[in-house]
Amino acid sequence: MELFQYTAHQLQNLLKDKEVSAVDITKAVLARMDAVEGDVKAYITQTQDSALEQAKAVDAKIQRGEVISPLAGIPGAIKDNICTLGIKTTCASKILADFVPPYNATVMEKLGQDTVFVGKANLDEFAMGGSTENSGFYPSRNPWDLTTVPGGSSGGSAAAVAAGEAIWSLGSDTGGSIRQPAAYTGLVGLKPTYGRVSRYGLVAFASSLDQIGPITRDVTDCAHVMNAIAGYDAKDSTSIKVDVPDYTKALVNNIKGLKIGLPKEYFVAGMDPEVEKAIRNAIDQLVALGAELTEISMPHTEYALSAYYLIAPAEASSNLARYDGVGFGYRAAGNDIVDMYKKTRSQAFGTEVKRRIMLGTYALSSGYYDAYYLRALKVRTLVKQDFDRAFEKVDVLITPTAPTTAFKVGEKSSDPLAMYLQDVCTIPVNLAGVPGISIPCGFANGLPIGMQIIGKPLDEETIIRTAYTFEQNNDYHKRFAPLGEVK
Amino acid sequence: MKITLKDVENVALLSRLEFPENELATFTEQLNAFLEYADVLNQVNVEGIEPTAHVLPLKNVMRADEAKPSLARELALSNAPEQENGYFKVPKIMEG
Numbered sequence: 001m002e003l004f005q006y007t008a009h010q011l012q013n014l015l016k017d018k019e020v021s022a023v024d025i026t027k028a029v030l031a032r033m034d035a036v037e038g039d040v041k042a043y044i045t046q047t048q049d050s051a052l053e054q055a056k057a058v059d060a061k062i063q064r065g066e067v068i069s070p071l072a073g074i075p076g077a078i079k080d081n082i083c084t085l086g087i088k089t090t091c092a093s094k095i096l097a098d099f100v101p102p103y104n105a106t107v108m109e110k111l112g113q114d115t116v117f118v119g120k121a122n123l124d125e126f127a128m129g130g131s132t133e134n135s136g137f138y139p140s141r142n143p144w145d146l147t148t149v150p151g152g153s154s155g156g157s158a159a160a161v162a163a164g165e166a167i168w169s170l171g172s173d174t175g176g177s178i179r180q181p182a183a184y185t186g187l188v189g190l191k192p193t194y195g196r197v198s199r200y201g202l203v204a205f206a207s208s209l210d211q212i213g214p215i216t217r218d219v220t221d222c223a224h225v226m227n228a229i230a231g232y233d234a235k236d237s238t239s240i241k242v243d244v245p246d247y248t249k250a251l252v253n254n255i256k257g258l259k260i261g262l263p264k265e266y267f268v269a270g271m272d273p274e275v276e277k278a279i280r281n282a283i284d285q286l287v288a289l290g291a292e293l294t295e296i297s298m299p300h301t302e303y304a305l306s307a308y309y310l311i312a313p314a315e316a317s318s319n320l321a322r323y324d325g326v327g328f329g330y331r332a333a334g335n336d337i338v339d340m341y342k343k344t345r346s347q348a349f350g351t352e353v354k355r356r357i358m359l360g361t362y363a364l365s366s367g368y369y370d371a372y373y374l375r376a377l378k379v380r381t382l383v384k385q386d387f388d389r390a391f392e393k394v395d396v397l398i399t400p401t402a403p404t405t406a407f408k409v410g411e412k413s414s415d416p417l418a419m420y421l422q423d424v425c426t427i428p429v430n431l432a433g434v435p436g437i438s439i440p441c442g443f444a445n446g447l448p449i450g451m452q453i454i455g456k457p458l459d460e461e462t463i464i465r466t467a468y469t470f471e472q473n474n475d476y477h478k479r480f481a482p483l484g485e486v487k
Numbered sequence: 488m489k490i491t492l493k494d495v496e497n498v499a500l501l502s503r504l505e506f507p508e509n510e511l512a513t514f515t516e517q518l519n520a521f522l523e524y525a526d527v528l529n530q531v532n533v534e535g536i537e538p539t540a541h542v543l544p545l546k547n548v549m550r551a552d553e554a555k556p557s558l559a560r561e562l563a564l565s566n567a568p569e570q571e572n573g574y575f576k577v578p579k580i581m582e583g
Contacts, residue, residue, distance in 0.1 A: 102562040195543050208541035237548040238541065306525040317502065324503070326575050328566035337580045341503040354504055358514060359521065361502045362490065375528050377538030382531065384539055416517055417524060433542030457542075 003028035004164035005480055008074045008221045011167065015062060015073055022062070022073030025167075026055035026116050029075040032164045033118065036483060041140045042150075042160035044080045045088050045120040051075060054116045061114070070224045072114035077166035079157045080120035081127055082212065083201035084108055087117075091203050092135040093125045095323050095330045095348035105201020106236065107170060107212055107229045115228075118166055122156030125350045126320065127177055127205045129153050130422045133413050134352045141409070142185060143481035144447050148406040151181030157215050158185040162481045168216045168225055172202055174209045175308055176402075176426025179438035182215050183401035183450020186440045186479065188222045188467065189215045191426075193458045194433035195240035198233030206315035207238075209308075209430040218477045219439065219468040223247035226460065242458065250461035253472045256290035258462075261394030265301035266425055272404040278442030278449040279400050282470060286398075289469060294394055298386035303379050304428040309420055310363045310376035311431075317360030320353070355416060380431045387432040391456045396466050399425050401438040401450030425452060435460045439467045440476040448476070489522040490515060 003011070003025050014020045030048050037043060058073035078084060081091045083101035085108070090096045124134035132140040132155030142150040143163040150159040154171025158181035161169050171178040173191035182189025190213045197212045204210065214225035226247045233239045262283065267276060287293050325331035325344035332347050334340030349357070363372040390397060402422055412419045429436040434457050441451035451470075455463040471477050495515045499506060506514065560573055569576040 099566055102558055102565055194541070234550065238543055238545065240543065300531070303528055303531055306528050309521065310525060310528075321503075325568055326577055329568070331568035334578060337578045338503070340578050342505045345503050346505045349504070354502075354506075355514065355517065357502045357504065358495070358498050359518060362494075362498045362518065365498065365501060372522075372525070374538055375531075375533060377540060378533035378536040379528055379531055381536050381539040382533070384542060417520060431539075 002164070004032040004167070006167070007217045008071060008167050008224060011074050012070055018062070022055035022058040022116065023052065025073060026051050026075050026118070029118055029164070029166065036163050037165060039141060039146055039483065040143055040159050040163045040165065041138050042077070042121055042156045042163060042165050043119040044090055044092060044122050044137060044156070047087060047117055047119050051116050051118045054113070058114055058116070069112065069114050069228070071111065071168070071228055073116055074167050075116045075118045077119050077121045077157055077160040077169040078108070078117060079123055079154050079169070079171050081123060081172060081203040082107060082170060083203065084117070084120065087120065089120065089203070091126050092123045092137055093349065093353070094136045095345070097330065099328055101201070103201065106198035106233045108201065110231070111228050119160070121154070121160050121169060124153035124155070125353050126203070126316070127153040127172055127174055128316070128352050128356055130176070130180060130419050131412065132156060133409065134350055136350050139409060142406045143483040144185060144406065146483070147408055148447065149184070149409055151184035151406060153177040154215060155181050158182055158187055158189070161185070161187055161215055161217060163483055168214060168221050170212055170225070170229070171215050172210055172212050173430065174206050174312060175430050176423045178213045178215060179426050179436055179450065179452060180402050180422060182438045184406040184448065186448030186476065186481065187215050187217060188219055188437065188439050188477070189213065190222050190226065190437045190460070191429065191435060192226065192230065192460060193240070193435045195238050196435070196458065196460070197229050198231070198236040198239050200233055200235040204319040206312040207319060208315060209312060219464060219471050220248070220251055222437070223251055223464055240458070245461055247460060247464055250464040251468045252465050253469050255286060255466055255469045258291040258396065258466060259394040260286060260291045260293050261296045261390050261397045262293060263296055263298040263301065263390065263397055263399060265298050266399035270403055270421070271400065272444065274444035275400050275404060275449050278444070279398070279451055282441040282451050283398055285473065286466070286470060289473060296390050296393065298390060300379065300382040300386050301428055304383045304431055305420065305424050307376040307379040307383065308427045308431060309359070310372050311380060313356040313360030314363045314373050315360070317357045317364065320357055323349070352416070383428050384432040387434055395462055397454040399452045399454070401425060401452040405444050405447035405449060429454055433457065435463060437463045437467050439471060441470070442476065488519055490518050
């Protein structure tokens with residue numbers, strides 16, 4: 001096995017035992033980037049030089065016998081909508097193509113100086129999309145099959161880890177943008193409870209739904225990244241002021257007595273039979289491991305997608321009003337200020353971003369506000385109540401992460417609605433603000449299948465324990481994407 | 488048709504966006520397709536249901552009114568497309 005194929009916790013042990021250095025690990029990942037990035041296109045910006053400097057500093061600390069953090073010296077990738085001090089943060093948009101943040105997102109501060117950052121990962125422009133094909137620069141590809149998409153919007157973050165171009169990464173999730181790409185690339189992706197991880201420095205898409213979270217090779221790494229990034233932040237007014245547990249304590253291979261709810265509305269027409277088979281098989285395994293299964297009903301599930309695609313664009317249309325060619329970003333010439341605004345925005349935003357700004361503006365406009373936006377917010381209440389009621393009876397909910405495995409590049413790009421339907425299983429989780437994790441649970445035609453485990457608010461520990469138990473009794477997470485096979 | 492070409496033109500103006508004629512037609516078609524899909528929301532009885540703008544039971548998060556370090560002016564201006572004398576520079580906004 002090559003160094004770029006290990007998990008972060010395995011590498012950490014190798015570092016502690018002085019079997020390898022942080023520079024060895026970083027060089028292995030950088031060489032891998034040089035070898036496969038041309039095919040995968042996971043990155044917008046590579047930070048190879050600073051990564052090596054960071055790795056050297058970690059090695060010096062180890063030499064001095066200092067205590068290092070669990071991610072120290074382990075190369076990670078950061079989604080390019082998370083602000084990085086002095087390093088370009090583009091949101092994969094031409095409007096921010098040259099934007100260099102004068103400050104760090106809180107998650108970057110929390111990860112600290114020991115962490116090695118190898119680059120800023122590609123995404124659908126402003127995190128709007130499910131395939132990374134909406135990137136304003138170029139699409140990323142799925143390392144399991146280069147003719148398929150890596151999912152989105154955190155497709156670059158997922159592709160980088162699956163291809164060995166990073167050991168772990170951060171993504172952001174507004175309607176499934178961490179979990180769906182993790183599912184498509186055979187990785188673990190966690191969307192924390194809304195408010196658990198600070199959004200300060202995450203470029204806003206839909207502020208009531210966005211959360212930053214980890215994409216990793218196994219559940220143990222997921223717990224380590226969560227330990228590093230979770231917690232209250234005075235700079236984010238929607239950050240929750242509660243203590244953060246040590247998530248590695250939830251890495252327990254035991255789910256005896258765990259109550260699992262199976263919401264029947266998530267197993268509907270349109271789902272790939274192979275995906276359904278894999279999920280049912282995984283649930284049978286969890287029952288054999290001691291969990292109790294209850295079939296439940298969440299009757300408003302079918303309305304969640306429509307509500308989301310009114311609420312998220314409405315918030316986006318407001319958030320993206322700031323791109324006016326004045327304070328930062330691209331500016332086009334115009335006859336007067338309104339002409340300048342219109343030309344700037346029209347030339348530099350991509351089609352999907354414009355589509356969502358238009359839809360959101362319409363839903364918020366006078367005469368349509370009550371019929372669309374307000375009604376969608378009321379339906380959101382009902383969706384959330386479905387979760388509240390379900391969690392009176394069960395500890396976790398299990399569903400597929402996405403209705404299919406990774407689809408072909410170009411397959412859905414001309415049909416926005418077909419693309420939106422890929423989010424049908426993940427969107428309700430954002431509307432309700434609860435945490436959800438996707439873990440690999442099988443393969444169909446050589447492509448990974450993801451299982452979603454949803455938990456109560458702030459109860460990431462139980463979904464981590466459930467995910468860990470399943471993982472430790474299976475080998476899916478140990479398979480590396482074919483692109484990763486070393487000849 | 489839920490939304491006409493003329494509506495879309497108006498929404499474009501509100502959004503500070505402009506489109507060539509053929510793109511306006513495509514947008515009209517796609518917005519209609521979505522709005523028809525979203526009609527499913529009209530099947531839901533929302534009478535007496537409070538809207539959820541976001542999930543946290545938070546209101547008016549306050550903090551002490553104390554001065555804290557802020558970005559230096561040069562840094563705040565460092566990404567400006569145009570600047571002059573320490574200000575953001577924009578095209579003329581008033582006559583005369």
